[in-house]
Amino acid sequence: QVQLVESGGGLVQPGGSLRLSCAASRSISFFNSVGWYRQAPGKQRELVASIPRGGSTNYADSVKGRFTISRDNAKNTVYLQMNSLKPEDTALYYCNADSMFSGYWGQGTQVTVSS
Numbered sequence: 001q002v003q004l005v006e007s008g009g010g011l012v013q014p015g016g017s018l019r020l021s022c023a024a025s026r027s028i029s030f031f032n033s034v035g036w037y038r039q040a041p042g043k044q045r046e047l048v049a050s051i052p053r054g055g056s057t058n059y060a061d062s063v064k065g066r067f068t069i070s071r072d073n074a075k076n077t078v079y080l081q082m083n084s085l086k087p088e089d090t091a092l093y094y095c096n097a098d099s100m101f102s103g104y105w106g107q108g109t110q111v112t113v114s115s
Helices: none
Strands: 004-007 010-012 018-024 033-039 046-052 067-072 077-082 091-098 103-105 109-113
Touching: 004 091, 018 033, 018 091, 018 109, 033 067, 033 077, 046 067, 046 077, 077 091
Parallel strands: 010 109
Antiparallel strands: 004 018, 018 077, 033 046, 033 091, 067 077, 091 103, 091 109
């Protein structure tokens, strides 16, 4: 069973930055794709950013130029650097990893952008 553990969420003022981390219980090279999703209250879960194996990064239009996804294969960790945060970025952020056989989710980390 694969476990994904997110960390790094919190309360930040508009314009601030946070870095989310997602630690996997096995090599992230195993997965076809790793990424971050978010879900705000009353809204559907949406893709924020992803890195497919061997491919280029993919971002939601709403975060392009502000968020950066990266991976450290040696640490089995995926990161999401979030800059210039806006109140509309407030959501529960989930780490996701997709293999040939299944998709895996973390428990989520809360990001709140408020003054």
